[in-house]
Amino acid sequence: MASTGAFPTPLVMRLLAASVSVSYKAGNIIRDILKTGELGIIEKGRNDLQTEADRAAQRCIVATLHKHFPKVAIFGEESLDPAIRIPEDYIVKDFDPEVLSHPCPTGYKDVTDDQVVVWVDPLDGTAEFTQGLLDHVTVLIGVAVNGEAKGGVIYQPYYNYQEGPDATLGQCIWGLVGLGAFGFQPQNPPVGKNLITTTRSHSDWMVTEAVNSCEPTDIIRVGGAGHKVVLLLEGKVHAYVFASKGCKKWDTCAPEAVLHAIGGHLTDLLGKPILYYANVQRTNSGGVLATLHNHQWYVDKIPAEIKENFISDVPSDGMIDKKKQLVEQIVCFHCGGDAGSSVDPPEFNQVDYSDASADVSELSKK
Numbered sequence: 475m476a477s478t479g480a481f482p483t484p485l486v487m488r489l490l491a492a493s494v495s496v497s498y499k500a501g502n503i504i505r506d507i508l509k510t511g512e513l514g515i516i517e518k519g520r521n522d523l524q525t526e527a528d529r530a531a532q533r534c535i536v537a538t539l540h541k542h543f544p545k546v547a548i549f550g551e552e553s554l555d556p557a558i559r560i561p562e563d564y565i566v567k568d569f570d571p572e573v574l575s576h577p578c579p580t581g582y583k584d585v586t587d588d589q590v591v592v593w594v595d596p597l598d599g600t601a602e603f604t605q606g607l608l609d610h611v612t613v614l615i616g617v618a619v620n621g622e623a624k625g626g627v628i629y630q631p632y633y634n635y636q637e638g639p640d641a642t643l644g645q646c647i648w649g650l651v652g653l654g655a656f657g658f659q660p661q662n663p664p665v666g667k668n669l670i671t672t673t674r675s676h677s678d679w680m681v682t683e684a685v686n687s688c689e690p691t692d693i694i695r696v697g698g699a700g701h702k703v704v705l706l707l708e709g710k711v712h713a714y715v716f717a718s719k720g721c722k723k724w725d726t727c728a729p730e731a732v733l734h735a736i737g738g739h740l741t742d743l744l745g746k747p748i749l750y751y752a753n754v755q756r757t758n759s760g761g762v763l764a765t766l767h768n769h770q771w772y773v774d775k776i777p778a779e780i781k782e783n784f785i786s787d788v789p790s791d792g793m794i795d796k797k798k799q800l801v802e803q804i805v806c807f808h809c810g811g812d813a814g815s816s817v818d819p820p821e822f823n824q825v826d827y828s829d830a831s832a833d834v835s836e837l838s839k840k
């Protein structure tokens with residue numbers, strides 16, 4: 475693995491490099507499962523599906539990152555059966571050399587395991603995946619540092635699929651606040667229009683009302699939080715407005731980091747930051763608002779009657795509960811179970827790594 479001369483490569487850069495590499499593998503797993511035609515759909519709740527592709531991709535990503543970074547807290551969307559063995563080839567040993575070729579921004583050089591939380595959405599846009607709207611699907615791996623979304627990987631497994639059966643599929647976008655974003659062509663949205671994207675599968679009157687209050691010239695209803703932020707990155711829309719509590723931390727962490735890395739913003743509908751500490755509530759109870767430019771204009775356009783239905787992660791006095799910052803306070807399977815508390819959040823997914831015997835112990839050393 476590359477390192478900066480006599481100094482070891484900082485944790486954040488290694489995490490991003492491993493995340494980029496494993497996102498390619500997760501994309502392969504998703505494509506392979508779709509080809510079998512056996513999606514193994516489970517209904518988790520109302521309008522909330524899980525497929526074998528979601529499950530397998532999460533196993534691959536979480537097992538790989540845990541193997542390399544055993545002391546980092548990792549949260550995946552799916553609750554998985556711990557009895558299911560993880561195939562050895564799901565553990566990706568590579569660290570993307572392109573990521574490692576970049577210098578680590580000064581602010582991350584001393585970041586330690588306990589300051590980092592990784593949020594994994596193994597397959598964002600599941601509803602659309604089951605309906606064959608494949609370009610709406612992304613794999614999202616977000617790296618939060620001290621509760622803020624800082625690094626992100628957005629992998630599009632079906633990028634290029636319109637080009638026919640011989641096309642090479644997939645695009646990996648990644649970014650780090652303070653360094654930039656890579657793997658795509660940044661574009662500004664068209665002048666003289668106000669294109670707004672929102673959900674196509676989780677809509678209600680408030681979602682629609684919030685979009686309408688932002689004076690759209692066109693409304694683009696597509697699936698996936700990752701996909702909608704990609705539309706922002708590529709200049710295809712001006713804003714992503716979602717007046718709903720349906721998105722969770724794993725939906726927004728990676729997209730927020732990548733968008734922020736090129737100067738955009740992703741906040742709740744009140745314009746307040748979304749927090750990503752280990753113990754924060756999983757739901758984005760403040761809704762989602764993302765833009766590349768003019769963020770406050772959109773915040774101001776959302777009517778007070780809509781805003782009052784949403785609750786920011788940041789309390790009105792601005793004081794963040796310090797306990798939320800402490801990764802050590804959770805029982806942490808990924809920390810070897812030595813974290814010393816009684817609460818195991820339900821979303822903290824335990825997986826069996828016992829078959830994942832690839833020797834990557836050298837790589838996890840600092």
Ligand SMILES: Nc1ncnc2c1ncn2[C@@H]1O[C@H](COP(=O)(O)O)[C@@H](O)[C@H]1OP(=O)(O)O
Pocket residue numbers: 520521522523551595597598599600601672673674675676696697698699716718719720721722725
């Ligand atoms: N009501 C909801 N229930 C479950 N997941 C939701 C809900 N609303 C949004 N999401 C998640 O946020 C993503 C973006 O929302 P939308 O596609 O509706 O714009 C969805 O793809 C889904 O992620 P996932 O597909 O990973 O379960």
Ligand SMILES: [Mg+2]
Pocket residue numbers: 522523524551600
């Ligand atoms: Mg889901």
Ligand SMILES: [Mg+2]
Pocket residue numbers: 595597598599699724725
């Ligand atoms: Mg999602």
Ligand SMILES: [Mg+2]
Pocket residue numbers: 528551595596597598599600
């Ligand atoms: Mg998902």
